Amino acid sequence: MLMTCVACDDVHLIDDDAARLRGEYAVQRYVINGDTLFEAGKIDKIKVEDFKIMVSRRSADSLDIGFSWIKGGEQKGLYVRRARLTPGNAGFDLSINTIPPYFYRGTIASNTYTEQSSLAGLGFVLLPGNYPLEExxxxxxxTVTVIASRQQ
Known part of the structure; x- marks a missing residue:
């Protein structure tokens, strides 16, 4: 009983940058090599519903970032990366240790999550059937580009 009360006490709640950024971010745009595969309310070549990014606090300076969607009436989800969080110019920069030539660039600013990552190795890939990935x-x-807005 005492443990429950301590957990509910505002003084003991975690309140740092990572905690404030956690939540669900609805994917607005998902692009691979310049081809828009998903744009909320307009384009859905991957045939998904409820496409979102789940941001969870790992520690004061790191986040777990996962993807979730519904396809064919079935909930799907995949946590794909852990990112380091640092204050940036207009919000927060996200980074992942990468080995060249692979890359990952992410930000969370003004309730918008943005990432660009290399398709080989780090990029989150969700493709329509028979999608022609050219050599x-x-x-x-x-490049994989994802833009998502925080859900209230």
Whole structure:
């Protein structure tokens, strides 16, 4: 009983940058190599519903970032990365240790989550059936771009 009361006490709640950024961010746009596969309310080549990014506090300076969606009436989800959090110019920068030529660039600013990552290795990939991924001379495999807005 005492443990429950301590957990409910405002003084003991975690209130740091990572905690304030946690939540669900509805995917607004999902693009691979310049091809928009999903744009909320307009384009849905991947045939998903409730496409979102789940941001969880790992520690004061790190977040777990996962993707969740419904496809064919079935809930799907996949946690794909842990990112380090640092204050940036207009919000927060997210970083992941990468080995060149792979890359990851992420931000959370003004309730918007944005990431660009290399398709090979780090990028979250959700493709429609029979999607033609062409061979690219770029060793990163190209770029995955995701933009999502925080749900209230």
């Amino acid at each position: 690219l001379p770029d060793s990163t495999g190209g």
